[in-house]
Amino acid sequence: MLANTMSFSTAEDVDAISDADILARCRREPELFTFLVRRYEAALLRRANKILFSHEDAEEAVQDAFTKMYLYADKYQEQPGATFSSWAYTILNRVAYTKYRARTIEHGKRVELLSEHYESLPDARAEFLEDLSIRDEVIVALAKLPETAAKILRLQFIEGKSQEEIAASENLSIPAVKTRVHRAKRLFKQVYDKQNDL
Numbered sequence: 001m002l003a004n005t006m007s008f009s010t011a012e013d014v015d016a017i018s019d020a021d022i023l024a025r026c027r028r029e030p031e032l033f034t035f036l037v038r039r040y041e042a043a044l045l046r047r048a049n050k051i052l053f054s055h056e057d058a059e060e061a062v063q064d065a066f067t068k069m070y071l072y073a074d075k076y077q078e079q080p081g082a083t084f085s086s087w088a089y090t091i092l093n094r095v096a097y098t099k100y101r102a103r104t105i106e107h108g109k110r111v112e113l114l115s116e117h118y119e120s121l122p123d124a125r126a127e128f129l130e131d132l133s134i135r136d137e138v139i140v141a142l143a144k145l146p147e148t149a150a151k152i153l154r155l156q157f158i159e160g161k162s163q164e165e166i167a168a169s170e171n172l173s174i175p176a177v178k179t180r181v182h183r184a185k186r187l188f189k190q191v192y193d194k195q196n197d198l
Contacts, residue, residue, distance in 0.1 A: 019084035023073045033070055040085065041066075044092050047160055051096040052103075061099050065092040080143035086158045093160050141192040149184035156181055 014022070014035045026033040041062060048058035048065075068091050069076075076087055142150045152170075155161045161169070163177045170177070 020076070020078050023069070023076055023084060026070065027073055030070075033066075036069070036084075036088075037066055040088055044088065047089065047092060048096045051093070051160075052100055057099060057103070058096070061096040062092065064099075065095045068095065082142065082154075086154055089159045093158075141188060144191050145184065145187055148180065149187050152177070152180045152184045153188060 014032065017025075017032075017035075019036060019039070022032050022036055026036070044062045044065060045058055048061040049055060052058050052061060065088070069088060076084070078084075142153060145153070152166065155166050155169075156163065163174055163181070166172070167174045167177045172180070
C-alpha cells in the first residue's frame with residue numbers, strides 16, 4: 001500500500017525518533033513520512049475496515065487520512081494527555097465516516113449498521129466532542145480531567161474503539177464502561193464550558 005511506494009535512505013536510526021518529531025521534520029524531509037505510515041498503517045486499516053466493511057474503501061480512506069496528516073503536519077501540536085496516534089485516529093475517523101455517508105447516498109439507501117459499528121459512532125450527546133476533537137481546546141480540556149475519565153473518552157471518541165473493545169482491554173464490564181463514558185462526558189462538558197466561558 002502507501003508505505004511500499006516510499007523510499008528512505010539515511011544512516012539515522014528513525015525508530016528512535018518520536019512520531020511528533022517525524023511529523024515536524026517531514027515537510028523538510030518528506031521521505032521521513034514513510035515511517036509514520038509504516039508505524040500506523042496496519043492499525044488504521046483495521047479501524048477503517050470496521051467502519052466501511054470494504055477493504056478497497058478502507059485502503060482509500062487510510063491513504064486519504066495520511067495525505068491529510070502530511071498536508072496539515074504544521075497544524076499538529078503536542079498537548080498534555082494527547083498523542084500523535086489520537087490525532088491520526090481522529091483524522092481517519094472523519095475521512096472514513098465521510099466516505100461511509102457518501103457511499104450510502106450513492107447507493108440511494110441507508111446501510112444497516114451492525115451493533116459494533118453503531119457503537120463506534122458518537123451519540124448525539126457526544127457530538128460536540130467529535131466536532132471539536134482536533135481543536136486544541138478539547139485536548140487541553142481532556143488534560144484537565146482525571147486520567148480514568150480522559151482515557152475512556154480518548155479510547156471511544158478519538159481512537160474509535162467500541163464499548164466491547166474498551167471493556168475487554170480495560171478488564172471492565174460493558175455496563176461499567178457505559179457508566180464511565182457517561183460520567184466522563186459530563187465531566188468533560190463542565191471543564192470545556194468553564195475553560196471557554198460557555
